Amino acid sequence: MESDLLREQISNMRQSLFVEEILEYQFLQLEQLQDNENPNFLQEIMTLYFRESPKTIAIIDQALEEHFNFPGLYKYLHQLKGSSASIGANKVTKEINQALECFKEGDIQGCKGAVQRLKQEHNILRNRLQSYFQLLRQIKIC
Amino acid sequence: MTVEDQRGGVVSKDVSHYDKFPVGMRVLAVDDDPICLKLLETLLRKCQYQVTTANQAVIALEMLRENRDKFDLVISDVNMPDMDGFKLLELVGLEMDLPVIMLSAHSDTKLVMKGITHGAVDYLLKPVRIEELKNIWQHVIRRKKIDPKDQNKSPNEDKARHGNSESGQGASSLGNADQNGKNSRKRKDQNEDEEEEGDENGNDSEDPSSQKKPRVVWSVELHRKFVAAVNQLGLEKAVPKKILDLMDVEGLTRENVASHLQKYRLYLKRISSVASQQANMVAALGVKDSSYLRMASLDGFGEFRNLAGSGRLSSSTLSSYAPSGMFGRLNSPAGLNLRGITSSGLIQPSSQNLSSSINTFGKLQPTLLPSNQSAGLYQGIPTSLELNQLQQSKCATGIGDFDPIKDSTGFTVSGSFPDNRVTVGSSSSLLSRASSNPLMLQGNSQQTHKRGPFGNQSSLGVAPLNPESFDLGIGGSSNFVNHNRSDESWQGAVQLSRFSSNALPLSEPFNHDQMASNNLGISSTSPHIGNSPIEFPSTNVVSGRLEDSGDVCQEGLIGNVVHNMTYTSKQRWEEYKQDYNPNMNHSFSDINSMVSNSGIVSPLGRSLDQNSAICGRSFDVSLIGQLNGGSLSNAHHSEFENSAVDAKIKSNEDCLLGQTKSQDGFIQNGYESLDDIMNAMMKREQNQTLLSDGEFGINAYSLGSCI
Numbered sequence: 001m002e003s004d005l006l007r008e009q010i011s012n013m014r015q016s017l018f019v020e021e022i023l024e025y026q027f028l029q030l031e032q033l034q035d036n037e038n039p040n041f042l043q044e045i046m047t048l049y050f051r052e053s054p055k056t057i058a059i060i061d062q063a064l065e066e067h068f069n070f071p072g073l074y075k076y077l078h079q080l081k082g083s084s085a086s087i088g089a090n091k092v093t094k095e096i097n098q099a100l101e102c103f104k105e106g107d108i109q110g111c112k113g114a115v116q117r118l119k120q121e122h123n124i125l126r127n128r129l130q131s132y133f134q135l136l137r138q139i140k141i142c
Numbered sequence: 143m144t145v146e147d148q149r150g151g152v153v154s155k156d157v158s159h160y161d162k163f164p165v166g167m168r169v170l171a172v173d174d175d176p177i178c179l180k181l182l183e184t185l186l187r188k189c190q191y192q193v194t195t196a197n198q199a200v201i202a203l204e205m206l207r208e209n210r211d212k213f214d215l216v217i218s219d220v221n222m223p224d225m226d227g228f229k230l231l232e233l234v235g236l237e238m239d240l241p242v243i244m245l246s247a248h249s250d251t252k253l254v255m256k257g258i259t260h261g262a263v264d265y266l267l268k269p270v271r272i273e274e275l276k277n278i279w280q281h282v283i284r285r286k287k288i289d290p291k292d293q294n295k296s297p298n299e300d301k302a303r304h305g306n307s308e309s310g311q312g313a314s315s316l317g318n319a320d321q322n323g324k325n326s327r328k329r330k331d332q333n334e335d336e337e338e339e340g341d342e343n344g345n346d347s348e349d350p351s352s353q354k355k356p357r358v359v360w361s362v363e364l365h366r367k368f369v370a371a372v373n374q375l376g377l378e379k380a381v382p383k384k385i386l387d388l389m390d391v392e393g394l395t396r397e398n399v400a401s402h403l404q405k406y407r408l409y410l411k412r413i414s415s416v417a418s419q420q421a422n423m424v425a426a427l428g429v430k431d432s433s434y435l436r437m438a439s440l441d442g443f444g445e446f447r448n449l450a451g452s453g454r455l456s457s458s459t460l461s462s463y464a465p466s467g468m469f470g471r472l473n474s475p476a477g478l479n480l481r482g483i484t485s486s487g488l489i490q491p492s493s494q495n496l497s498s499s500i501n502t503f504g505k506l507q508p509t510l511l512p513s514n515q516s517a518g519l520y521q522g523i524p525t526s527l528e529l530n531q532l533q534q535s536k537c538a539t540g541i542g543d544f545d546p547i548k549d550s551t552g553f554t555v556s557g558s559f560p561d562n563r564v565t566v567g568s569s570s571s572l573l574s575r576a577s578s579n580p581l582m583l584q585g586n587s588q589q590t591h592k593r594g595p596f597g598n599q600s601s602l603g604v605a606p607l608n609p610e611s612f613d614l615g616i617g618g619s620s621n622f623v624n625h626n627r628s629d630e631s632w633q634g635a636v637q638l639s640r641f642s643s644n645a646l647p648l649s650e651p652f653n654h655d656q657m658a659s660n661n662l663g664i665s666s667t668s669p670h671i672g673n674s675p676i677e678f679p680s681t682n683v684v685s686g687r688l689e690d691s692g693d694v695c696q697e698g699l700i701g702n703v704v705h706n707m708t709y710t711s712k713q714r715w716e717e718y719k720q721d722y723n724p725n726m727n728h729s730f731s732d733i734n735s736m737v738s739n740s741g742i743v744s745p746l747g748r749s750l751d752q753n754s755a756i757c758g759r760s761f762d763v764s765l766i767g768q769l770n771g772g773s774l775s776n777a778h779h780s781e782f783e784n785s786a787v788d789a790k791i792k793s794n795e796d797c798l799l800g801q802t803k804s805q806d807g808f809i810q811n812g813y814e815s816l817d818d819i820m821n822a823m824m825k826r827e828q829n830q831t832l833l834s835d836g837e838f839g840i841n842a843y844s845l846g847s848c849i
Contacts, residue, residue: 037187
């Protein structure tokens, strides 16, 4: 019973993540990669992401403050884009793209705004995924 | 399999994998982002490949250098902190000749273009899909197909064929990735025989539709006929049927001619654009932007590669050789007389644009071409060969143009060479030249690039490309060599590139003779020139040796290239030698002796000094030193058995070693890829004329004095 409820909860959560476009197709690919050889692949890669991405975001923040560190800004935005896209973090990636666009146009203010939103999305993603994985772990136990 | 041995490890290993291939393909994944790296690793494992990961480019390079045969394919991110992905790409292509796939979150067209010109076999966007990764094995097959072909047709090809029955000939001479495994086998046998004879009318049709048909190998001879036919008909009016009739070659089908014509047309287009690019590149060289140069070369060669579909070698080598660098060098020598070399002028202005540099390169060629075209020299070898030819023609013209050269008997001869060439069936020679030139150019450019004072000298290195033209004049050895290459096939683009590498050493001798003094590394080669006609084979040998010398040829590629060249070039060279006007040879020997005697001695001394100066500076120098050292040490040139020369070489070698070790970057710049080399060579040819002017000016002095 409980496990059924749990499963339903998990399923709903997962679905809403996609419906809200927080996650996208790439996430499904990641799920598929998880198999007997890589039983915890999804969780591992997510852990990795949330360990590395805050550092990158901090660097981006700092680069924005230093008005002349544009190469650094570009480089780290780019890097964050790569990893965010790789895990299927849809909204985060979109905000990064937005920031890159503003950057290319020289719109620093716009860039800053995008980075702010980026951070917000990143936090949302982290929270949601944390709950999601928590449920998954629970179901494994059951 | 002699030739294969070089890559033998790969080939044989692959062969063993073949029955289950692509399962078990060994991939090296490089990405500084741990998330992407982990994902990539998992995806590749899912495709049943054997994966090794590296989160730093330098680590990856170490792994590759440690044992190149341990891997079949490299996938690398573009943006990495410790080393630019493109640089890694070039290095891998040059040194290990492995297919490299670029990976990036960026889908910028320019970046993709850059990747291609640097020799990447593919460019994937992040996030990577597993479906895309499932197909990457094709690049391994394709490469194998091309390389074995170039080097050693039969044994390698058979192997490759067996292994890749399904993939067929990834890169036939025509650059078609035909899936004619069986055909290639057949072809190879045919080709082998034919190639050995230096006249390959191997009719291996690359027509995918006729799987069983042997692939046509566009040997120098065949290509020459083709170009002659096209010229006779007029490029506009040249239709395959008529060309076929004019050529009157048994076994050749209209389809073969049609595809070849298409390539030829593209090649010509490319040439014209490359010429302009070259000019740009030359200018760029002045800038000493090695990476830039590289790119330039890549661009130019990239085109070739794409065009001809030749193996990565050609393009990679070319790419590695920042052609612009070469050009810059070529142009830098004060003495360069652009007489006939429009490129030099072109090169100067546009340093910024890599692509433009290539154009200049192309432009250079066209200018010269006209003269040669009539000769039918420009055969439709889309690959570097064509460029080479163009260059050659240019070179030839250049040579003629060089006043100083004219003074020397050798040069005058060269001047006449173009004509001779034509009669002799120079197309092949042109081809060879072309091929060698790129290499040479590359080598030269590098040299020039690094060495300010040696600008002229470097041209010597570059001259090799021209050497073809020079060769004729000087001892055409390079030419000969080239020819051999071309004979072998277009696929020889790779070869050419290889050849070119040899050309470097060779050309140096040639140039050296002229400029003996100037080139640090080159001078050592100059001695070669004296012996060039004869030396050439030795040079080749040297090249091979260079290769052997482990550290020395760190750039690995070059050594390999040279090595390859030695193989074929030697043979060909002999053959060509005979083909060539005996007078030419005479003149060569005259010049050679003269050059070697006087020019070499004195210049050497000078170059030594210069060399030492340079050693500290650039990789190129070291490379040159290597080449020189290698060649010199091996050189049969008794004349050069000067202590001075030896000393130089040693110093060069030392520099080289030191350089290579300490300056990965340089090395990378130097020989990023065969493509670069090829490009460089080609450019060199162009520049050669330029250089030769300059160099010759210098050499003329020495020669004059000698004489």
